[in-house]
Amino acid sequence: MPETNWVKPEENISQAFEHDMHTLPEETNILFIGGLHRSGTSMIHRIIRQHPRISGFIGTGVPEDEGQHLQSIIPTAGKAGGPGRFCFNPKAAMDESHPLCDEQNAARLLSQWLKHWDGSKQILVEKSPPNLIRTRFLQGLFPKAHFLIIIRHPVAVAYATHKFIGKRSPGIRHLIRHSLEGYRIFARDYLHLHQVVVIRYEDFVRRPDDTLKPVYKSLGIEPVECREPIHGDVNRSYLDQWAHDNRPIRRLFPWKKPLVEADGRHKMDLLGYRVDDESVSASPPDLAALASLPD
Numbered sequence: 602m603p604e605t606n607w608v609k610p611e612e613n614i615s616q617a618f619e620h621d622m623h624t625l626p627e628e629t630n631i632l633f634i635g636g637l638h639r640s641g642t643s644m645i646h647r648i649i650r651q652h653p654r655i656s657g658f659i660g661t662g663v664p665e666d667e668g669q670h671l672q673s674i675i676p677t678a679g680k681a682g683g684p685g686r687f688c689f690n691p692k693a694a695m696d697e698s699h700p701l702c703d704e705q706n707a708a709r710l711l712s713q714w715l716k717h718w719d720g721s722k723q724i725l726v727e728k729s730p731p732n733l734i735r736t737r738f739l740q741g742l743f744p745k746a747h748f749l750i751i752i753r754h755p756v757a758v759a760y761a762t763h764k765f766i767g768k769r770s771p772g773i774r775h776l777i778r779h780s781l782e783g784y785r786i787f788a789r790d791y792l793h794l795h796q797v798v799v800i801r802y803e804d805f806v807r808r809p810d811d812t813l814k815p816v817y818k819s820l821g822i823e824p825v826e827c828r829e830p831i832h833g834d835v836n837r838s839y840l841d842q843w844a845h846d847n848r849p850i851r852r853l854f855p856w857k858k859p860l861v862e863a864d865g866r867h868k869m870d871l872l873g874y875r876v877d878d879e880s881v882s883a884s885p886p887d888l889a890a891l892a893s894l895p896d
Contacts, residue, residue, distance in 0.1 A: 625711065631725050632820060633739050635732025636751035637783055638684035639761035641802040641835075645751060646728035648829050649813070654822050656722035658714075668727035672713045674706050675738075678731040685762045685776045687731055688783035694734040696790065697741030707742040724820050734786045737793050748794055749816055750787060752886065753802035753836075754874045755780035755865075760839035773846070781868045788892035799888070801873065803881045806833045836879045844877065868894070 625631070634649070636642040643665045650657025663670035669677045678684070681693035688694075695701070718725045732739065736748050759776035770776070791797065798816050805812040809827040817824040866876050871891045873882030 625725075629720070629723060629725065630745055630747060630820070631727065631743050632747045632749060632816075633732045633736070634726065634728035634749045634751070635734075635736065635787075636730060636802075637688075637733060637753070637758050637762075637780055638678075638730045639765055640730075640753035640758050641751050641805060642728055642730060644829070644831075645749070645805065645813075646726065648809070648827050649749075649816070650726055651828070652724075652817070652822065652825050654722055655724040655726055656719035657726035657728070658717050661717055665728070667729045668714060669729035669731060671717055672710055674701060674710050674713075675735070678729070681731070684730070684766055685759075685771060685779050688734060688779050688786060693731060694786050695738035696735075696793075697737050699738050699741075702738050702741040710742065723822065733783050734790070736787065736797070737790045740794060744795075746796070747819055748797040750797060750799045751802055751805070752784060752799065752872060754840070754879065754881075755784075755869060755872075756843050756874075756876065757836040757839040757879075760842055773843075777865065781865055784872060785868065785891055785894065788888040791888045791892065799886065801881060801886075803836065803879075806831050806835050840877075840879050864894075 632649070632655075634642055634646050646657055646666070649655060650659060658666040658668060658671065660666070661671060669675065675695075676693070678687040678693070681687035681690040714725070714727060732748070733750060736750070739748075740746055755777050758780045759773050762776050763770045763773060771779075791799075796819055798819050800812050800816075809831055810824065813827065814824045868891060869876055871887045873884060873886050874880075
């Protein structure tokens with residue numbers, strides 16, 4: 602079973618890598634951070650990379666210092682449709698059976714990423730949203746890898762992504778379904794992972810230090826205090842907007858399909874969320890039940 606908190610530039614490369622850019626020392630490991638766009642992955646990446654024993658990409662010049670933009674082996678989320686779309690692209694989800702999952706590509710990825718990591722650190726962190734649906738693929742490349750997956754209320758993710766995309770947005774109904782599909786794909790991969798911590802963004806913004814403790818514990822390093830200002834009321838405006846948008850539809854057009862149908866509500870329940878408010882369950886997400894649902 603995986604371990605989770607639910608009881609579950611070139612000159613920076615250290616001498617340890619100067620002679621071999623294709624392998625990691627035994628004591629060095631990689632932490633992959635994944636989650637949907639607008640679900641807190643960038644903030645958590647910034648916080649975690651501040652740890653003295655961790656190196657994360659910083660000042661790379663690519664969007665949000667994401668590793669997907671610092672390599673040429675794995676297709677980026679943009680190639681699969683971009684934010685709010687990539688989880689619906691069947692080619693975007695990747696596992697250990699993918700033809701790109703081999704030792705040669707693992708070595709090539711390391712060679713490209715190590716140009717931006719401080720290789721003297723014990724933990725090397727890479728963050729990209731599509732990691733959410735590629736955990737088994739990344740574990741196939743790097744069998745010792747650890748994973749941190751962040752989930753957030755699908756309605757909040759939908760509205761935040763809608764705002765982020767702008768005129769290209771496919772709409773709130775589509776974006777909520779996209780979030781749920783991404784979490785369903787991850788749930789099916791979850792039990793195949795050796796080292797994974799799953800956190801809710803809502804828990805993190807309310808109790809950042811407590812929420813990240815299991816992450817540091819899984820990595821075998823001491824926790825550090827979060828020094829970045831965090832706003833705890835992250836979903837209210839989006840859920841207020843949802844209530845405003847959804848109420849007239851149900852009142853004036855009762856024959857129309859609701860924006861979230863029964864199966865979507867059930868999936869949200871399994872994740873610990875309610876469709877119509879910002880409350881979050883104290884129980885862990887039921888990923889096994891989510892994974893068992895039919896397509």
